[in-house]
Amino acid sequence: MPILAPATTARPAQLAAQLATRAVHALLAEVRLTPKPGLVDAASNGCHHDLTLALMEASAEALFDTFFEMSLVAWHTRPSQRLREQLAAIGRDGEHHMLQVTDGVNTHKGAIWTLGLLVAATASLATPAPPPQHVLATAGAIARFEDRALPPAAQLTNGQRAQRSYGIRSAREEAQADFPALRDVALPAWETYATSDATTQQLNVLLALMATVDDTCLLHRSSLPVLREVQRRAGALLAAGGVGSARGPAYLAQLDAYLTRHWLSPGGSADLLAATLFLQQPAFYS
Numbered sequence: 077m078p079i080l081a082p083a084t085t086a087r088p089a090q091l092a093a094q095l096a097t098r099a100v101h102a103l104l105a106e107v108r109l110t111p112k113p114g115l116v117d118a119a120s121n122g123c124h125h126d127l128t129l130a131l132m133e134a135s136a137e138a139l140f141d142t143f144f145e146m147s148l149v150a151w152h153t154r155p156s157q158r159l160r161e162q163l164a165a166i167g168r169d170g171e172h173h174m175l176q177v178t179d180g181v182n183t184h185k186g187a188i189w190t191l192g193l194l195v196a197a198t199a200s201l202a203t204p205a206p207p208p209q210h211v212l213a214t215a216g217a218i219a220r221f222e223d224r225a226l227p228p229a230a231q232l233t234n235g236q237r238a239q240r241s242y243g244i245r246s247a248r249e250e251a252q253a254d255f256p257a258l259r260d261v262a263l264p265a266w267e268t269y270a271t272s273d274a275t276t277q278q279l280n281v282l283l284a285l286m287a288t289v290d291d292t293c294l295l296h297r298s299s300l301p302v303l304r305e306v307q308r309r310a311g312a313l314l315a316a317g318g319v320g321s322a323r324g325p326a327y328l329a330q331l332d333a334y335l336t337r338h339w340l341s342p343g344g345s346a347d348l349l350a351a352t353l354f355l356q357q358p359a360f361y362s
Contacts, residue, residue, distance in 0.1 A: 088199075092147035095198055099143040099191045102354035103136035103184065106346055109278050113286075113328060114335030115346050123341040126181050135174055135183035142170030142188065143195045150196035155214060159196070160221035167192050168225075186247060186293075186347040193219055193251055194354055208263055208355040216254035244290035247344070255351075261288050262352040269318065276320040279328070281352055283318065285345040287311035293343035302338060309334060 107129060110117040116127045149162045167188050174184055197214035198206060250257060265284035269277040287310040294303050313319075313327045335341070 088148055088151040091151065091199060091202070092144045095147040095195045096140045096143035098354055098357050099195050100136050100140050102191065102350045102357065103139070103187060104133060105278075105353050106350040107132040107136065109275065109282075109349075111328065111332065112279070112282065112346070113332035114341045115343070123336055123339045127183065131178055131181065132183055135178050138174055138177040139170055139184060139188065142166060142173070143192065146192050146196045147199040150199040150218075152202040153200055155200065155217035155221065157221045159200075160218055161223055161225065163192060163196050163218065164223040164225060184347075186344060187350055189247055190251070190255075190347050190351045191354055194351055209259065211355060212255045212259050216252055219248065219251035244292070244295070247292070257285060257289050257348055258351055258355070261285055262348060263355070266352060266356060269320070272318075272320050276318070278349065278353070280314065280318040280320070282342075282345055282349045283310045283314050285348050286342050287314060289345050289348065291342050291344035294340050297340055298338060302340070306331075306335065306340065306342070 107116055108118055110119050112122065115122040116124055116129055116132055118129060121128055145166045146163055149166070150159060153159055170188050170192075171185055174188070175182070193215040194211055196218060197211045200214050200218070201210060245253075261284050262281050265281045266277065269280045272280065287307050290303065291306075294306060309331050313324070313331060316323060316327060318324055319328055
């Protein structure tokens with residue numbers, strides 16, 4: 077884990093506001109990215125009866141205070157049991173507020189976990205533009221502490237139930253391993269498609285995640301063979317040149333049609349795309 081650098085001249089509240097803004101902007105950029113296969117975007121509600129672009133935008137904006145508070149408690153603070161449980165409590169309050177705004181619809185529960193850790197890790201480092209790898213390592217160090225207020229098994233999320241049923245890596249285990257999906261898949265893909273326009277680059281990063289991540293949002297609605305087929309199709313699209321290739325748009329439409337036919341939404345990959353966008357935003361220090 078990186079050693080904490082000396083604090084900068086930026087005040088904690090200023091940093092917290094900047095990080096919270098970055099996190100909200102990342103969520104808004106993800107949901108507005110169009111066209112995404114199976115997901116809510118500016119063109120459709122994807123494979124969702126209860127989600128709309130406006131609802132997702134309202135949910136993202138409502139989480140500003142959550143990310144702000146996480147940044148404040150983590151400012152220049154080493155990962156610890158106390159910090160882990162402070163962040164968990166803030167996250168649960170944020171989830172409650174999110175559900176109030178969305179009238180009970182789960183819009184960003186997974187994103188609160190992932191982005192919350194990344195926001196806290198960046199505040200913990202308290203150094204100008206920390207490298208993404210340092211942020212991921214610090215987030216992993218935080219996640220490896222136990223949250224002694226975890227809900228009982230009777231209150232498991234759909235993703236946790238899918239994880240236990242199929243024995244795949246959970247979102248918690250992903251974080252504890254320093255987010256290998258971000259470190260080894262999303263960030264390299266971001267660099268691979270850096271010369272593309274922003275929409276093409278981000279869609280290809282999403283496809284790279286869909287091709288490799290054991291997405292519990294997909295598993296909850298389907299089965300392991302269906303998940304593997306989605307991964308195969310996303311990988312095949314990238315192998316054919318990705319969204320920016322001549323046949324890319326047609327292949328993307330076919331992938332969307334497959335997801336729609338089976339009513340599947342790669343929400344876990346979407347959360348990781350938002351996390352990638354957070355990590356790749358410009359430095360927030362002057």
